[in-house]
């Protein structure tokens with residue numbers, strides 16, 4: 001992973017000159033005076049763990065799998081949100097863990113949790129490290145140190161049950177490797193978040209992730225049928241049958257638990273035959289409202305494409321749905337919808353086309369769809385180039401019922417525009433509907449503005465105001481990024497004080513010393 005950025009450094013992108021010029025003219029973006037800090041320049045806090053604690057960790061996983069060197073600590077510092085990257089670029093590594101521990105299996109995870117409980121060391125389960133909500137930056141005060149529990153050695157496809165169409169995967173498997181292993185059996189998981197290249201199976205489960213093909217394959221949590229979880233109190237094996245009435249579904253406690261209740265050490269998921277055909281296409285709608293009506297019809301009455309997303313007017317004009325083409329497209333008007341079909345294509349595509357035409361859609365053919373598919377993992381690379389150019393660029397997401405969606409859209413867009421304009425940096429606010437359900441949909445906002453003197457504080461003020469606006473407009477504080485530390489202050493507004501108390505009670509019984517990701521998720 002690129003230092004203080006995203007992806008393979010060999011795939012770094014440069015902004016087209018036209019885009020740089022436009023950013024300067026339209027938003028006042030100027031290249032920052034100071035170059036980003038280099039890893040060698042960064043001062044790390046002195047490691048806090050005593051030799052006794054390091055011995056206990058070594059006893060749990062072996063000396064080769066306990067790392068306290070600078071590089072390991074730096075590479076496990078926070079996640080990959082824009083503030084995370086900006087802090088690293090500014091040379092701030094204050095959240096670096098004191099050690100990185102790599103267990104080799106479930107029993108070793110249990111042993112680490114026991115040692116950390118005994119010595120009161122905070123434990124951060126670490127998958128792909130792509131959290132964008134502060135999920136890897138726990139509270140460290142009151143602890144003897146912080147350990148990043150990197151799960152990369154738990155990387156096996158444990159079992160495939162072709163008859164039931166399920167597969168059991170270890171949590172440290174990154175998504176591309178998981179697809180490769182399943183592909184050897186002719187199967188797919190079909191989970192393609194934008195962080196696909198780096199994010200892990202355990203991370204998907206722990207954050208209730210949602211992929212770009214969620215209309216067809218479902219959210220990650222809806223794919224999970226079984227979980228194995230290591231906690232400081234012992235093991236839970238959950239998911240005995242595909243459906244059950246044996247009390248509340250405890251799997252749901254751990255899906256979205258963000259490392260605060262236990263460490264997921266195996267995930268059994270529903271899988272499908274790998275599709276032999278994939279087709280993506282574009283449609284134009286005159287307005288966002290018309291496009292929303294068409295999305296709703298498909299989500300409620302079908303046929304449902306595998307991929308379904310709708311950019312608003314601003315996002316369509318900028319061409320963000322086709323990021324590899326940025327700067328080369330003319331100004332497009334109306335709203336671009338992308339529909340994609342994987343697996344059985346022909347009948348579904350033809351039927352959906354009838355519905356979309358009836359509702360005012362203009363077919364644009366496969367080119368916009370193919371552009372989207374080619375560039376689907378490209379945007380994070382573009383973010384690095386924008387940060388280099390002096391732009392602040394970040395995303396946020398929410399969801400609500402169809403009837404409340406227009407109000408939520410206006411509230412978030414208006415708040416982001418107002419709060420950033422008040423700070424002297426009028427933004428460009430772009431949005432698309434990223435995931436649809438029969439009852440509602442999610443909104444995914446991208447914000448671009450000139451970086452202020454303190455861009456972390458600049459974003460935080462805008463984000464806090466947008467979070468308040470989301471709550472006031474009845475949206476969820478997060479549709480798929482999770483709570484982490486960034487959304488924690490808004491959790492009670494969503495689930496109530498009693499809901500927070502229930503979570504605290506569960507944590508107290510599974511993690512009595514409170515060492516698991518303290519301060520993440522649970523206020």
Ligand SMILES: Cc1cc2nc3c(=O)[nH]c(=O)nc-3n(C[C@H](O)[C@H](O)[C@H](O)COP(=O)(O)OP(=O)(O)OC[C@H]3O[C@@H](n4cnc5c(N)ncnc54)[C@H](O)[C@@H]3O)c2cc1C
Nearest residue numbers: 127128129130131135193194195200202203209210259264
């Ligand atoms: C550029 C970019 C694009 C993104 N696009 C999407 C997207 O399209 N859809 C989406 O849903 N998300 C997206 N995300 C957010 C992020 O990728 C997801 O939240 C993902 O699920 C995190 O997986 P990870 O393996 O990187 O987890 P990490 O970042 O390592 O961890 C995330 C949280 O889960 C905990 N955790 C990790 N593994 C375990 C485990 N085995 N047991 C218990 N707790 C664990 C961690 O402690 C942390 O709190 C994006 C992020 C980036 C940077």
